[in-house]
Amino acid sequence: MTGFSLNESHQDIRFLAQHFQDDYLTSNQSIFDKDTFGETISILKEALDNIDKNTYYKDADYWGLYEAIETFLYGEITPNQNDGEFWGIRGFSYVWEDMCSTYFFKEYLDHICYADTDIPLKNYYNRERQREKVHRVGNHEAYKGTNGYGNQWIYRTISDIPSDKNNKQSSCLGWNELLCIELDTQEATFVYSNNKYSTLDRRNGTKKMHRYPRPDLVLLKGKHKGICEVQIFDYKDVSLDFYLTNQNLKFDLIDPTDPKYKKYKIDIIKSLTYEFALQQERHHVKVVDNVFFIPWWYYDRKPHPIYGETELKDIQGKGIDVIKGNFFMIQQIYLEESL
Structure with missing residues (x-):
């Protein structure tokens, strides 16, 4: 394993991955499938354990690779650092978030005002970070709060809104400050x-x-008469039925002990909080779309716009829409970035 190069071994990796899939997985199993995610991870953990039991010579290269795979499969807080950074598989919802973040940074970078992510991108260079982190998108340290968890770096651009409303020559606010x-x-x-x-x-x-507040994404859609028109995206790994079932319920009739209804209520309140923070009078910002972005598997047609289509409008009369994200297209861009 000495001298192993990931970039030079793509063909071998693809061959071995296909061989492993043929031997251990069914055709629909994947860590990118919410229905088979848990079972796939369990099989991968079992395979890693068998490899470890049947490998008798374990040098430094072996342990380096083994520990990286183990950490990826089980997930853990970055050791020896109190920055809350988590590496590895934590659940399909986190995979979906990373997929969406990668897609929007690859396709809409010039329109991103704010993103609560610190994903790495191959051809991205960040002057704000240290050498080993220069390919991560986060360019501003986030407020850590009291528990130390969450992304410790966010991506933000600077708005054209002065920090002092009475002085147009003052420095301008970052989009994180508008939130x-x-x-x-x-x-x-x-x-x-x-x-x-x-x-x-x-x-x-x-x-x-x-x-x-920290929405997943704020996109600048355009400007009209000096007003910034933006879209707010919150990535949600829930089914469309989750919104269809709950959209006609009144909050005061929701059973507070039911975790599904509680999540529905909290998600709406959080999105309205994002909108309220941005649309304060002196900000000159208008939220034209407030979106729950869910994965959707298109098998027979390509949706328009390309990343998905609006399925539900104005749920609960709160001005929040549900957009079905084109999973296969977003997955393709995510995997191309990862290889």
Whole structure:
């Protein structure tokens, strides 16, 4: 195994992978199939265990490869680092998120305002990162919160919205800063009948609390009369039936102990929070599409637009749409990037 080069061994890897699939897997099993994901991972873990038991000479190269595969199959927090970075298979929903992120960065990079991801891309160069991380897309350290989990780097561009609304020459806000909700806990007086006596604007801001919502993706669709028109995407690994079943239910009738209904409610609240954060008055941003992006397997036709098609409009009357993502096309771009 000494001198092994991944780039020079694609043909051998493909041959061995096909041979393994023929011997151990059925034709529809894949880590990219939500229905067979769990079973496939179990088979791969068992195969790795058998290889380890039947390999008698284990040199440094063997252990390096073995540990990399083991970590990938079982997943773990990056060892010896307290950055919350996770490497490996955690569940199909995380595979779907990485697939979508890869697709949009490959096809819509110039339109991305914000992305909650730090995926690596082969031909991407990031001046903000250290040498071993220069191919990762994250260009801004995210707020870590209290638990240390989640992407520690996000991708953001700088908007043309000044940080000081009274000074057009001031520096401009990053899109991550636009995704902010403020709560000022300092007391103030509001006089409804005569607002000139209000003291809201005279608070010094030192007691403001900030929350930074993190949607999966914000795309700039265009500008109209100085207003940025954007699309918000949240990648969801759920079935279409999940939304069809729940869209006509009222929140106050949902059983709070039912995890499916609870997820449905929380997902909608989170997406509305993203929209609220971006559409505050001084931001000059309009959300034209707020989207749940789910995997869909097209077998007979190519959808338009190419990455998918809208299946449900305005679920719960909240202005959120459900788009069926073209799984096979997104998968193809993801695999081309990975090889």
